[in-house]
Amino acid sequence: MENRITELFKIQYPIIQAGMIWASGWRLASTVSNAGGLGIIGAGSMYPEVLREHIQKCQRATKKPFAVNIPMLYPDIDQLMSIVVELGVKIVFTSAGNPKTWTSYLKERGIIVVHVVSSVKFAVKAQEAGVDAIVAEGFEAGGHNGRDETTTLTLIPAVKEKITIPLIAAGGIATGRAMLAVMVLGADGVQVGSRFVASYEASSHELFKQKVVEAGEGDTILTLKELAPVRLIKNKFFQDIQNLYAKSPSVDELKQLLGRARAKRGMFEGDMEEGELEIGQVSAIIHDIKPAAEIVADMVEEFEEAKKYCTQL
Structure with a gap:
């Protein structure tokens, strides 16, 4: 080839x-x-x-x-x-x-x-x-x-x-x-x-891999455009983002919610609720x-x- x-x-x-x-x-x-x-x-x-x-x-x-x-x-x-x-x-x-x-x-x-x-x-x-x-x-x-x-x-x-x-x-x-x-x-x-x-x-953590396998159509979405756009699997952390958006947050408020090491927490350490779970639509x-x-x-x-x-x- x-x-x-x-x-x-x-x-x-x-x-x-x-x-x-x-x-x-x-x-x-x-x-x-x-x-x-x-x-x-x-x-x-x-x-x-x-x-x-x-x-x-x-x-x-x-x-x-x-x-x-x-x-x-x-x-x-x-x-x-x-x-x-x-x-x-x-x-x-x-x-x-x-x-x-x-x-x-x-x-x-x-x-x-x-x-x-x-x-x-x-x-x-x-x-x-x-x-x-x-x-x-x-x-x-x-x-x-x-x-x-x-x-x-x-x-x-x-x-x-x-x-x-x-x-x-x-x-x-x-x-x-x-x-x-x-x-x-x-x-x-x-x-x-x-x-x-x-x-x-x-x-990546085995729990994250399994989450990817379980993901279906519509289970990922692009968010946090005000910071750096990222596609995430919907979980508790993602829902917290949505709840904050409903209040028209400032960039600083979004940064405060994101905090530090969210991606590590989710994808590497296996926290499927509070971690940032980055994956593509093709996971479906x-x-x-x-x-x-x-x-x-x-x-x-x-x-x-x-x-x-x-x-x-």
Whole structure:
């Protein structure tokens, strides 16, 4: 399955595991890479020395390419960047910030840079900043999201019209059929988050994984747009947000309710009532927890079957 993404990353399949906080440690990243995709260590939930440990363990667990995702709003980002350079990480995904800030620094050190966006405007800015590829993430995605609520099937062809570098689609992709759909629309590869959360190797809490499997249509919603838009599973914490919105709260009141470490409390520590449970809409069609390598293999097999079906239409 060779194309611009497999060539860029030197991987077998154009399937990229998302760098999800509290879910994507070295076990998941190395397993996805060994299965032929591109595993990603999510640095957004890691102190610098924790990231160092995860990179070193990943390097021992796989000889294949893997990446590190670094949100640019991270307070110690300079330390994270120094660590990925020091340890010889070859691919970095940046998100949640201006790609101009770190792209030149990384590329001057021989690192492939990919930036995550949620709009055509920022895709163009990322290309102008010199990144090697773009992840365009639609409204369906879990975690922090774009304010414009542009869906993946609208966003991908719109971005494709405006850029020339490789394009990776994200948001609502958990199957080989969805992978084929976005590639027909112009994507060169896919980034998959929610499906990999429900894997044995994900570092998220088992109660959270089970909650993802149990989620149905309409059980997630985008909220907290005044702070940083985030898609959450409905639980007690989510209902507390809704109750506060009914009182027309200030930004400070929303921040006070959110507090600190809500995502860790929910996704990593397993508090299904008071924790922040970030997941995508596609959780509605995720019905089991399985090995990450099996997820990759299933997607590839379904992708090939869907291609054969389309030739018969």
